[in-house]
Amino acid sequence: MNSIDTILEYIYGSNDFVVTSHVNPDGDNIGSTLSIYYFLKQINKNVYYVMNDEMPLNMQFLIEDTNIINSNEFRELNIKNYNLIALDCGDSNRICIDDEIKNKCLKLINIDHHASNDFYGDLNYVISDASSTCELVYDILIRNEDINNTKTIDKKIATALYTGLMTDTGKLTYSNTHASSFDMAKNLLILGAETQIVVQNVFGSNPYNFYKLLGEALNTLEVVNTKIAIMIVTQDMLKKFNIDFKDIDGIVPYARDIKNVEVGILLKEKENNEIKVSLRSKFYADVSKIAKKFGGGGHIRAAGCTINDTIDNAKKKIIEETLKEI
């Protein structure tokens, strides 16, 4: 693990950067990646935001003025001697660019808060009990302000960081919310973060059909052994309501937030025999352990994995492993 100062020193001494985050992007990795991207632009570095995946609908407001390119587009630019900054990637395999671009970088800088992170970077700033990767980027940028006696966190950066903080802490309610998280929220508000724009776009702009889908998903809600609740979203349901697979993560908490339930599970049928599983827990169950048994990962209270089987079999398997953990 390296200090913030070492990382800042390396950044200031280099010229070209690729920034990216993990596959299936969410608020924290988009917020943290955008913030580092804006910071590098501020200090006159050449920087490319490269990502293969598409943004969820409710995050698109953040990137309206940002040029994000995919791996092919980056290759065509024929950039040499670039550094790669990976934000919020718990595992180097989850970095959302082609392996070739990953492997050819001068140095890989790994900034993350996943407990599973094995310090895969050449430079690493990994703190697993941080609320969010955005909180780590916030600490880096605040330190930059201190060292260089400059103003770094402008309205755009404050808004991006606020997005990641609010999404990864469940609006400052999850157990990863520390005193420092409230301090950060307060300071971002003072620095001009567009908090209402964030809240309304991220949490308050669901398509009408999303709620129709939610209604059908709630019909599948089932409580097993009082402590586990499970819900299903099939391909047919997604098609019927014309909702994209990447836009249904908001459904997971409904399984968790039932009285006496410890673990909430959402099974999402991405393709036939490709079931994406989202796991959430309340008080004590370590769902990252359950996810790991199926080759997945994540945090203690929020994790995910893929089961290549039918929905019915995936359901049986995940319930069986969850029962062992609670």
Added chain:
Amino acid sequence: MNSIDTILEYIYGSNDFVVTSHVNPDGDNIGSTLSIYYFLKQINKNVYYVMNDEMPLNMQFLIEDTNIINSNEFRELNIKNYNLIALDCGDSNRICIDDEIKNKCLKLINIDHHASNDFYGDLNYVISDASSTCELVYDILIRNEDINNTKTIDKKIATALYTGLMTDTGKLTYSNTHASSFDMAKNLLILGAETQIVVQNVFGSNPYNFYKLLGEALNTLEVVNTKIAIMIVTQDMLKKFNIDFKDIDGIVPYARDIKNVEVGILLKEKENNEIKVSLRSKFYADVSKIAKKFGGGGHIRAAGCTINDTIDNAKKKIIEETLKEI
């Protein structure tokens, strides 16, 4: 309007108190009333928590060790010369005790954050842009700590105040969330507030049947003129799922949080021809104005009223008035 110091001085100079809050209690008024109740006990006053209404299920964890009595029980105690502290009551008619008890008090102390509050107390501490009445009580108790060089906010009070702050700000996301609200959340966490207990009880302990009811309510979801969304919960739906009328306030945000919708409306059929209307807005509509037209009230972004008519007619009337406001 009186200063905190005047109010504290009066409290210290008196002996007997009744504390109460508004009809249909919610997190903020229970949290603020309990905090004042615990504070008065701490400084050795005689205090009675009197309230006619029942607690919502998701707030009962807060009052497990507290003796709350109704107006009849209080009358039987035959207490004379008591002061009444009304918390979070925007209107003296909403104070949740019998008029007789209200009228016979020595002094009425009115602590509230509703814009509609007309300073009906003998002593008034009313700040309409405060996030919550709990934030006002927090300021009073912090001031008490300063003046009297004492520790007032213990774990129980911190937990109660945190509950009101989180419920009245929608987990620190509504536009009434100020820098001071984040400071308060941080300090309460440091002072030992049981934040996870609060979050799981208030937001994460829905009965299984609540979600079944939500599924049916979502079937009624309708968007009018792109800016208004309306949902209905009938007596039949409540009966079918055995959910009590007081436990369905969590459904309102589903109407508001749709893309492009400005005002979300939930119609709740309490009795035949008694339709309780909850209104929420996002950016600009003042829903308290709409509620006022039907004799109700509330805040700019959250308000309520009653329409004594059939559901269909209530729906027509409320849509008509809402269209004028947006």
